[in-house]
Amino acid sequence: MTQLSPVGRPLRPQHKVLQEDARRHHRALILQQLFSDGPASRADLARATALTRVTVSDLVGEMIRDELLEELGAPAHDPAQSRVGKPPTLVGFVPEAAHIVCLDLSVEDTMTGAVTNLAGTVLSRRSVDTRGATGPDALALVHRLAADLVAEATRPVLGVGVGTPGVVDTEGTVLDAPNLGWQDVHLARSLHEALGLPVFVANDANTAALAEHTFGHAGEGGLMLVRVGKGVGAGLILGGQLLHGHRAAAGEIGHVVIDPAGTTCACGRVGCLETVLGVPRLRQRLEHDGPEALGRVGELLGTVLAPVVGTLNLHELVLSGPTDLLDGPLREATAATIRRNTMAVSGDHLVVRTSTLGEDVVLVGAAALVLAGELGVS
Amino acid sequence: MTQLSPVGRPLRPQHKVLQEDARRHHRALILQQLFSDGPASRADLARATALTRVTVSDLVGEMIRDELLEELGAPAHDPAQSRVGKPPTLVGFVPEAAHIVCLDLSVEDTMTGAVTNLAGTVLSRRSVDTRGATGPDALALVHRLAADLVAEATRPVLGVGVGTPGVVDTEGTVLDAPNLGWQDVHLARSLHEALGLPVFVANDANTAALAEHTFGHAGEGGLMLVRVGKGVGAGLILGGQLLHGHRAAAGEIGHVVIDPAGTTCACGRVGCLETVLGVPRLRQRLEHDGPEALGRVGELLGTVLAPVVGTLNLHELVLSGPTDLLDGPLREATAATIRRNTMAVSGDHLVVRTSTLGEDVVLVGAAALVLAGELGVS
């Protein structure tokens, strides 16, 4: 499994397991439980994780000392069932235990950043007009923005997460990001060296997918998020983990040819998905041909995605972008086409929806990246 | 990642890590190394796994006592480099340490089985004409065949692996296999109860993909195997692990619609991949329209797979089935179409090839299933 590693704490050559790792893992199990299902007693946690009460007590005690958890007293008494025995003391996750600094570099001519708490709630934001800066200049802007946000945090900073356009490897190196004029930019490393914090970098569609998985009401099965902006990209969560792909280019779906009779793309090919699904083109079509044109785009999208949905037996397909364009005939036609073009097992249980996180998907996903990397919560 | 669990040794509720697990994992690391790169000294293993020499010595000693490994003496001296220091003693994997019983239920009207060693070499085989048996009758035949093969093994049997058509969940329950008339058949459980051995069951295309990954010369990146028989199915290895999908139906690609203007499929839809790529149809076409017809089929296949390859950023695409049909214009057209329809990052590093394992892919894959499940080797 390609595991994302923060800079400054590289994974060991192979994946040998130290006892220390076991402990971190068990902490993560408990955190995950409290994170997704809310407060619980130590005994509940023991049952849920299959750890013993002793171990749970120990771990919880440690995390309470770290101020990651807090005791919440006895649960509200439910008179329906006679609660025999000593009443439990609830333990809960403390979202304000630390802050996360996250950046979204995917918006054109703008860099957005925020400080969030551990629940992904945005506490403050900042943005910079890039004025077309690229290469080292763009990198400097990122550094500046990140540093400002770190200074703004009022609690210890757990880490820095970045969602950027382009192809990003698991080390946090941006291999290629044409918009920003970056090639082989060691973004994570350089930020880590400047800030002394754990830094995680991923492609914007990937962080968006992670956001949906962590903070959206996503199910257990596989999830694919298609991000529709000026360009089109996708992120996949399979088995609870981000998929990176052989050359770190998983999700690069914008230049899959879908309409060979269509218009020429910037990449030179004819009829790339981007030339059909990109926002500018969608707006144009909507104006020209009305809403039913969106339905036709949905059919095309469904046709490209049907093989993917069928092959991966996905559970959820999330569309992220301007809701007025996506959440109508387009979504419906996409869903219908996929169902029509795949087997019942694949299609019938598929959920096709738009993102629940709005404009902040990428940003909040960057936070989720840190959460997953540092605390093992997702 | 959904981990496959043998019957009779269920995974613990969550995934807590015991010390015992750590040890098993480290044993697996060493085995994996010896399995894929051949004999090595303890010191080499320590370097490769990042374990200490002490730990490696301990683990190796244990495995030598278990007769899984053996000492091979000093390595052939290479006069090129001056080998200073104490000469190492090589340690090697013993393929004959145990035998594996594997079954292939995917061939029509036939059940094939074999006894293999740990290297996947077939030592003896057996097959049964099913004479159209379905349901409990077919199950009885499987039991009989498995028992006979277990009796034939001349070494302790590591486990039983089964590759079957249909949808199989991670517990080894065949949810649906029309050809065999099976629905919710607890195949793994019933075989385990009858034989008292670990049993692993997976879809035939999945075992085939695993075979290619374990015994073929597969790379590290993602692999997809498309199995072309009377029907069409696929198996995926991502991050070194089999993908199961939300409803255990990953790889069910045979009924993705590819040619809406084509012929009606048994499933009711029009133009399923199976109606184009199924062997009977291919033979028909070849006879009627000559080899170039295969090229056209390749183009269709490439069109369905391009989105998948692009989305997953796959490394290898393996075609498995009658080589005379697949390994010519069809393969070439598929590769060309995928490259034409995807970005350079996705397409340029993709390897499209036919299977190197011939008729036995599914069978040998069933062995790989056991190997992976019991020894953690893949």
Added chain:
DNA sequence: ATTTGTTAGTTCAGCGCACTTACTAACTCT
């Protein structure tokens, strides 16, 4: 009011595992 039973949480001794440190073994090069 006391006893009984149940559940929550803690204390303590013990065990398995991999680690560090320090050793011996066996070879090459000078």
Added chain:
DNA sequence: AGAGTTAGTAAGTGCGCTGAACTAACAAAT
């Protein structure tokens, strides 16, 4: 012959989890 180097082993340490036995705090039965 001695110095240097690499492979492998022995002994002791520390970490993290476990089971068993404890205390605490309640409900229900007597």
